[in-house]
Amino acid sequence: xxAVKSVFAPYIYVCTRMRVRKAKLIPREEYMxxxxxxxxxxxRIIQETQYKQEIDELSSVFSGIDLIEVALSWNxxxxxxxxxxxxxGNLKQFxxxxxxxxxxxxxxxxxRGKMQGEKVGKIKEILVPAGSLDxxxxxxxxxxxxxxxxxxVLKGNRIYPVLSREYPVTKESGSFSRMENELYKxxxxxxxAEAESGLKGGKQFLDFIRFDIDIRNIKTLFRLRAxxxxxxARDMYIAGGVFSAADFANLNTVRDxxxxxxxxxxxxxxxxxxxxxxxxxxxKAIRDVESRLTRVQLEQMESxxxxxxxxxxxxxxxxxxxxxxxxNLRALARGKESKLPSERIAEYLVx
Amino acid sequence: MVDVNMxxxxxxxxxxxxxxxxxxxxxxxxxxxxxxxxxxxxxAAVGATAENKxxxxxxxxxxxIPETIVIFGLVVALLLIF
Numbered sequence: 001x002x003a004v005k006s007v008f009a010p011y012i013y014v015c016t017r018m019r020v021r022k023a024k025l026i027p028r029e030e031y032m033x034x035x036x037x038x039x040x041x042x043x044r045i046i047q048e049t050q051y052k053q054e055i056d057e058l059s060s061v062f063s064g065i066d067l068i069e070v071a072l073s074w075n076x077x078x079x080x081x082x083x084x085x086x087x088x089g090n091l092k093q094f095x096x097x098x099x100x101x102x103x104x105x106x107x108x109x110x111x112r113g114k115m116q117g118e119k120v121g122k123i124k125e126i127l128v129p130a131g132s133l134d135x136x137x138x139x140x141x142x143x144x145x146x147x148x149x150x151x152x153v154l155k156g157n158r159i160y161p162v163l164s165r166e167y168p169v170t171k172e173s174g175s176f177s178r179m180e181n182e183l184y185k186x187x188x189x190x191x192x193a194e195a196e197s198g199l200k201g202g203k204q205f206l207d208f209i210r211f212d213i214d215i216r217n218i219k220t221l222f223r224l225r226a227x228x229x230x231x232x233a234r235d236m237y238i239a240g241g242v243f244s245a246a247d248f249a250n251l252n253t254v255r256d257x258x259x260x261x262x263x264x265x266x267x268x269x270x271x272x273x274x275x276x277x278x279x280x281x282x283x284k285a286i287r288d289v290e291s292r293l294t295r296v297q298l299e300q301m302e303s304x305x306x307x308x309x310x311x312x313x314x315x316x317x318x319x320x321x322x323x324x325x326x327x328n329l330r331a332l333a334r335g336k337e338s339k340l341p342s343e344r345i346a347e348y349l350v351x
Numbered sequence: 352m353v354d355v356n357m358x359x360x361x362x363x364x365x366x367x368x369x370x371x372x373x374x375x376x377x378x379x380x381x382x383x384x385x386x387x388x389x390x391x392x393x394x395a396a397v398g399a400t401a402e403n404k405x406x407x408x409x410x411x412x413x414x415x416i417p418e419t420i421v422i423f424g425l426v427v428a429l430l431l432i433f
Contacts, residue, residue, distance in 0.1 A: 009394040016398030024402075 010088035011310040017086065018318040024050065025325050028351045034332055035342040042333060043068055051075050068333040070125050072326045079322055080130035087315060094205045094312045096132070097191045098319065103131035103159060104183045106138055108176055111147050115174075133157070147171070162186050181236055188213055192240045204311040207304060211270070213241035215297045217248060218264065218273075219290055224252055225260070226286040242267050257281065272296050272303075287347060294350050298324070324350045374428035381424025388417035 026049060034042050046068065047055040054071035062070055080099055087095050106127050113123035120142050129135045144150045151163045166179040188209065195206040220236045233252040237245050247267060254260040261277050268274055276296050280289060298320060305313035328349045335345035357365075396410035 009390055012391055012394035013398040016395040017402050020399055020402035 008310070011091065014087050014091065015310050015314040018083075018314045022314075022318045022321055025321055026329075031328060031332070031349055031351050032346075035346055037336075039064060039068075039333060039336045042329075042336060046071070046329060050079075054078075065333055065337045066125065069330065072330055073126060073128050076322065076326045077129045077135075080128075080319065083315065083319065090199045090201050091312055091315060093194070093199070094201065095315055095319070097194050097205075098316060100131050100158070100191075101184075101187055102128050103133050103157075104180070104187060106131065106133060107141070107150075107154065107159065107163070108180055108183070110138070110141050110150060112176055114145070114147055114150065158190065159183055159186070178235060184216075185238055188238050188240055201311055204304070204308050204313055208301065208313065208316055210241050211297065211300055213238050214243070214268070214270075214273075215293055217241055217243050219293055221248070221251055221260075221264075222286060222289045222293075225257075242269075270300060272300055291347070291350055294324070298350070370431050374431045377424045377427040377431065378421070379424075381421045385417045385421040388420065389414060392417065 030045070034045060037045070043055065043064075051071050054074045055067065058067055058071050058074070080102075084092060084095055084099070106129070109126060110123055124138075124142060127138055129138055133141075141150050141153055144153060147167065151160070151167055154160045154163060162182050163179070166182050170176055170179045191209055192206065195202040195209060216238055220233075224233060224236070233249050234245060237243075237248040239245065243251070251260060251263055254263060258281055261281050265274055265277050268277070273296055276292055280292070298317070301313065301317045301320060305311075305317045307313075328351065331348040332345060335348070392410075392414050396414050399410055400407050
């Protein structure tokens with residue numbers, strides 16, 4: 001009885017908090033309303049929601065689009081750190097593993113920014129210190145001048161071996177895509193190993209990872225089809241999902257859209273994904289395909305969180321939805337700043 | 352199995368003991384059941400209140416609903432004893 005109490009109650013507590021937080025996220029109607037507003041009006045609306053504290057704190061230093069960008073990044077990082085504080089036991093470990101993907105994004109943003117000679121302040125605006133590399137560490141990385149020195153500072157970190165191995169190739173080609181692929185491959189193999197290590201709740205985490213990998217692989221396949229130049233598909237393949245490396249390479253060689261979709265469907269068992277693939281038989285813009293795949297991923301995560309109400313799923317659903325809320329607000333603000341028409345901005349929103 | 356050597360007093364005393372035992376089981380088991388139910392509801396209630404203080408009154412009400420289980424147990428126990 002004591003064992004049941006000590007494990008179960010904190011899970012219920014955290015999962016309920018995540019559900020309440022999820023309910024507080026900006027609803028679809030609000031985005032539609034914001035599409036017809038100007039940038040200052042959007043800033044005001046954002047200020048009235050969960051971002052009030054950040055906007056108030058930063059409004060003396062930044063203004064306009066910069067204020068929104070920085071406030072959103074700060075809020076996202078703060079929210080993620082807060083969730084890490086309240087999650088118990090294995091859930092904390094899984095959440096930490098999930099958030100490690102931000103390390104990859106932050107390090108790559110810094111490296112790309114430095115290579116292109118961007119100002120430190122500009123790079124800092126878009127960093128989200130939500131992973132294992134905190135704000136202090138990211139500042140240390142930003143203070144370094146050359147990519148080599150940045151990689152050296154990361155010595156001892158999980159991603160260091162891949163960074164040091166891939167950097168010479170990246171330097172030569174000038175493109176970070178291969179390094180990025182390798183980092184994500186390492187990341188996914190590590191979290192799969194963690195989920196399979198026998199920890200309680202690992203199976204549910206594994207379900208999420210596998211579906212995430214499938215969606216990523218399918219997105220990559222669609223992107224490769226939309227691309228005009230030939231690339232080695234095996235470099236972009238992520239292992240761990242339903243596709244084997246051979247399946248992935250085979251699918252990439254199929255040119256006919258209907259045949260490609262049929263072959264994809266034969267491999268997949270998820271009903272939501274199958275019905276989406278049916279709709280994609282007619283050619284569609286890659287951006288549209290990607291946002292629909294993202295929506296299916298969120299729907300699937302939502303249904304998993306209902307099936308396993310006190311597991312890692314409700315936490316992951318909230319983390320993902322929060323991420324997309326920030327992406328949406330950023331897209332809205334950026335779109336308005338660039339004076340894009342509302343219909344065009346709406347295409348970029350994941351709601 | 353009936354013990355033929357038992358006196359009437361012994362049988363009566365045994366019956367009282369059995370009733371007391373049954374009452375104890377009625378209150379004890381329903382107490383545990385109510386505790387388990389309240390553990391889950393209470394955790395969720397605290398979680399919900401932490402995010403939104405306005406729901407405190409409502410969740411307090413929901414938390415005490417499983418108390419009815421233990422009240423049923425208590426009533427059964429009282430009926431058994433008196």
